[in-house]
Amino acid sequence: MVTEAKLAVYPERLAPVLPGDTIRVVTEFDYIGPAIANARMISAIWYKSLVDPHNEVVRGEKAFNIPDSPPPGQHLSVTIDLVVPAVDYRDDYGLYSSIRDVPGADIYTPYYENIITILGAQFSELKITSYTKV
Numbered sequence: 327m328v329t330e331a332k333l334a335v336y337p338e339r340l341a342p343v344l345p346g347d348t349i350r351v352v353t354e355f356d357y358i359g360p361a362i363a364n365a366r367m368i369s370a371i372w373y374k375s376l377v378d379p380h381n382e383v384v385r386g387e388k389a390f391n392i393p394d395s396p397p398p399g400q401h402l403s404v405t406i407d408l409v410v411p412a413v414d415y416r417d418d419y420g421l422y423s424s425i426r427d428v429p430g431a432d433i434y435t436p437y438y439e440n441i442i443t444i445l446g447a448q449f450s451e452l453k454i455t456s457y458t459k460v
Contacts, residue, residue: 342443345412349442350405351386353423353435358399362392366426367404371442373419380422380437383413392428415446 343349351369370385386406393400406423419442425433 339441340443342417342445343410344445345410347410349408349410349421351408351421351423352403352405354401354403355425355433356399356401357392357395358397359392359395361394362428364389365392365428366390367406367423368426369406369408369421369423371408371410371419371421371444372437373416374439380420383419384408384411410444413444415444417443419444 340349349371353367353369367388367390368385370380370382372380372382375381386408388404388406390404392402418440420437420439421441422437423435
């Protein structure tokens with residue numbers, strides 16, 4: 327039996343997020359093949375650096391079972407919540423998901439670039455509101 331998986335993560339740019347916010351990643355795929363126990367979905371926020379083209383700043387993992395899916399197969403989804411870490415302000419963070427612990431090679435979505443802005447601490451309106459001799 328042929329095993330087939332197609333992944334789809336919606337790559338719209340998110341509104342800017344702050345450390346501590348949660349990004350819910352829903353990864354969908356179509357599957358034809360036998361049941362697979364204890365597959366593992368990984369989703370991660372990353373950015374491109376000189377040393378690592380996919381430098382992950384946070385990664386979530388979830389074990390899941392894939393049901394027996396004879397043709398025409400099934401459309402499946404896995405949801406992972408990623409808590410935004412305290413990292414440098416950047417507007418070029420990316421997102422990817424992958425399926426691991428399945429027969430054959432790991433299966434990856436495209437590496438979606440420049441879709442997440444993580445804001446750092448921001449100060450504004452700094453002013454003296456009073457002063458007196460003491």
